[in-house]
Amino acid sequence: MTSLPSEDLSRLLATLHQTRSGDDLQELNFLNQVLTSKGMTNLLRVHKKISAIVGKPHSASDTNGTLEYEPEMIVPIVSNVFNISCEVIETLQSFVQRSGSRDSRELILLLQRPAFQSLLLVHDTISQKDYVPKLPEPPFNTVDEDEETIKIVQLVKSNEPLAQTAEPIVGATIKTDERTGKIVIARVMHGGAADRSGLIHPGDEVVEVNGIDVLGKTPNDVLEILQNAEGTITFKLIPSESQRPSRENRVRVRALFDFTAALDRYIPCKEAGLDFRRGDIIHIVSQDDPYWWQARHEGDKQMRAGLIPSRMLQEKRIAYERAHSANNNSDQPEIGCSPARSIGSLKSERSSPTQKVMYALAENEDFDRQEIVTYEEVARLMPYPAVPRPIVLIGPPGVGRNELKRRLIALDPDKFRTTIPYTSRLPKPGEADGVDYHFLDRQQMERDIDDGLFVEFGEYKGNLYGTANRSIKEIIELGYTCILNPHHQALKTLRTAEFKPHVVYIKPPGFNVLRETRSAAYARSTFDENSSRGFTDDELAEMIRSGQRIELHYGHLFDDVIVNGDLSTAFEQLLTVTRKLDTQSQWVPVSWVV
Numbered sequence: 196m197t198s199l200p201s202e203d204l205s206r207l208l209a210t211l212h213q214t215r216s217g218d219d220l221q222e223l224n225f226l227n228q229v230l231t232s233k234g235m236t237n238l239l240r241v242h243k244k245i246s247a248i249v250g251k252p253h254s255a256s257d258t259n260g261t262l263e264y265e266p267e268m269i270v271p272i273v274s275n276v277f278n279i280s281c282e283v284i285e286t287l288q289s290f291v292q293r294s295g296s297r298d299s300r301e302l303i304l305l306l307q308r309p310a311f312q313s314l315l316l317v318h319d320t321i322s323q324k325d326y327v328p329k330l331p332e333p334p335f336n337t338v339d340e341d342e343e344t345i346k347i348v349q350l351v352k353s354n355e356p357l358a359q360t361a362e363p364i365v366g367a368t369i370k371t372d373e374r375t376g377k378i379v380i381a382r383v384m385h386g387g388a389a390d391r392s393g394l395i396h397p398g399d400e401v402v403e404v405n406g407i408d409v410l411g412k413t414p415n416d417v418l419e420i421l422q423n424a425e426g427t428i429t430f431k432l433i434p435s436e437s438q439r440p441s442r443e444n445r446v447r448v449r450a451l452f453d454f455t456a457a458l459d460r461y462i463p464c465k466e467a468g469l470d471f472r473r474g475d476i477i478h479i480v481s482q483d484d485p486y487w488w489q490a491r492h493e494g495d496k497q498m499r500a501g502l503i504p505s506r507m508l509q510e511k512r513i514a515y516e517r518a519h520s521a522n523n524n525s526d527q528p529e530i531g532c533s534p535a536r537s538i539g540s541l542k543s544e545r546s547s548p549t550q551k552v553m554y555a556l557a558e559n560e561d562f563d564r565q566e567i568v569t570y571e572e573v574a575r576l577m578p579y580p581a582v583p584r585p586i587v588l589i590g591p592p593g594v595g596r597n598e599l600k601r602r603l604i605a606l607d608p609d610k611f612r613t614t615i616p617y618t619s620r621l622p623k624p625g626e627a628d629g630v631d632y633h634f635l636d637r638q639q640m641e642r643d644i645d646d647g648l649f650v651e652f653g654e655y656k657g658n659l660y661g662t663a664n665r666s667i668k669e670i671i672e673l674g675y676t677c678i679l680n681p682h683h684q685a686l687k688t689l690r691t692a693e694f695k696p697h698v699v700y701i702k703p704p705g706f707n708v709l710r711e712t713r714s715a716a717y718a719r720s721t722f723d724e725n726s727s728r729g730f731t732d733d734e735l736a737e738m739i740r741s742g743q744r745i746e747l748h749y750g751h752l753f754d755d756v757i758v759n760g761d762l763s764t765a766f767e768q769l770l771t772v773t774r775k776l777d778t779q780s781q782w783v784p785v786s787w788v789v
């Protein structure tokens with residue numbers, strides 16, 4: 196017990212021991228275990244250290260016996276060191292590419308160490324005070340765009356009893372500035388509503404409270420306005436010179452659908468909406484309203500936040516749309532541009548009889564139709580040269596994924612590799628195990644498939660074929676970039692934190708370009724394995740249709756799209772993607788970044 200850093204905790208434990216009795220014994224034991232655990236002890240130590248840095252308690256207690264906190268003693272110079280470190284790494288990486296500097300390479304490795312990056316993240320969390328509850332952002336209609344020096348802050352009135360100062364109401368005191376005669380914020384109580392907002396600071400001049408001009412009023416007059424206010428209180432303030440940067444919500448999401456505010460009949464204010472396209476990275480600034488979040492496009496620091504539908508709202512309306520379209524199969528109300536409508540319409544679409552089925556995967560597109568995609572929370576993943584991310588080429592049959600993969604490996608076999616498939620069929624003359632295929636007996640392969648050891652598999656002419664998870668892992672662990680061109684349905688099993696794939700969609704160009712480029716290159720149809728003829732017009736049209744279906748169902752999972760019209764242009768673009776992955780951080784699902 197002596198090792199516990201807090202006297203309060205010791206007192207609490209002593210009380211617990213006194214109250215140990217009868218029915219509650221199990222809960223008390225559990226509580227005792229939690230409180231005396233090593234994790235809790237460490238947590239308290241960290242808390243104590245942070246408190247010592249961000250706010251020093253006065254030695255004297257106030258009249259209620261609670262400790263007061265002075266404004267922060269140490270103000271962080273910046274609160275985004277993690278992002279800065281990412282930029283530094285990117286700069287160093289391009290420098291290393293040019294100069295081959297060993298020192299810079301070593302510095303990159305040091306900066307990329309998980310422990311160091313965690314330290315930077317903790318620094319940002321503390322300096323942005325992200326560990327305290329968040330309050331609503333200012334409402335749109337009160338933001339005065341022309342007056343950059345004015346800030347609008349909305350606080351929730353506390354339930355504490357009123358006193359002679361504004362403190363118990365919003366956690367801040369006010370006074371008349373002796374020099375200017377204006378009402379200013381005198382003090383911000385640590386942990387109070389004003390402090391938690393991160394938007395009110397000592398020295399800020401109060402211009403209005405709940406729309407009432409306070410010019411010429413005394414602090415008591417202002418207190419009266421506060422006392423009479425209900426619910427939220429809106430302050431119009433002129434920031435003091437020495438204002439600290441405001442705290443920001445750190446959530447970034449990838450939009451998985453298109454949104455156009457002007458087409459949305461339910462948005463509270465169309466002008467306040469933020470349009471986005473599927474794949475855009477969005478910075479969520481406030482999630483306080485359960486239906487309408489406030490957000491910016493990532494990187495648009497200057498732009499005022501706009502309204503976007505919350506995850507819950509979007510899910511609800513897609514579910515509604517689906518139920519409605521299933522019920523009456525009629526036109527839907529125009530509410531945004533969710534993929535659901537088009538997904539529904541696909542149900543009647545017939546899949547082409549000419550489509551080659553090399554991997555006869557059980558079609559489970561119905562499952563995909565049930566999935567409701569809205570937003571995916573993302574974070575930046577730094578390039579990690581020792582563990583390159585696989586590149587997954589997705590596209591309709593015949594579009595050229597094999598050709599692009601083959602060219603990449605031929606260009607740099609020391610960098611790019613692909614997997615060797617497994618099969619249950621017997622080796623043909625001249626075929627060697629582990630070179631052309633890994634040969635496995637059918638029962639073993641079936642067992643492995645059942646055990647989830649294959650990212651994709653299928654049956655062709657009575658034999659099983661598949662790509663094993665371990666084949667991909669081996670290539671990654673050897674430090675090669677694994678190039679894969681699986682069936683698009685394999686994305687579900689491939690797109691995990693374990694593989695962290697970068698998904699590139701190889702898109703067919705328009706029909707005329709498709710026909711011209713393929714016939715000029717004497718391209719061989721992949722629809723008919725028994726002949727080496729070119730593509731028929733029907734096959735080319737099917738390639739385009741099939742591509743559209745894939746985009747519709749899986750488009751939200753694509754990191755890049757390359758149109759494969761002119762082959763050398765497409766290949767150059769693919770090379771650019773591979774260089775980007777080597778040198779720049781990428782947005783990936785947040786669960787991939789540990």
Ligand SMILES: Nc1ncnc2c1ncn2[C@@H]1O[C@H](COP(=O)(O)OP(=O)(O)OP(=O)(O)O)[C@@H](O)[C@H]1O
Nearest residue numbers: 592593594595596597598712716718719721760762
């Ligand atoms: N941009 C292009 N211009 C001309 N010919 C191309 C182009 N891209 C690919 N081809 C040719 O088209 C044919 C089919 O390409 P490829 O085998 O790479 O398709 P695929 O996407 O791997 O098809 P599948 O998935 O059905 O095996 C090949 O003869 C290839 O050389």
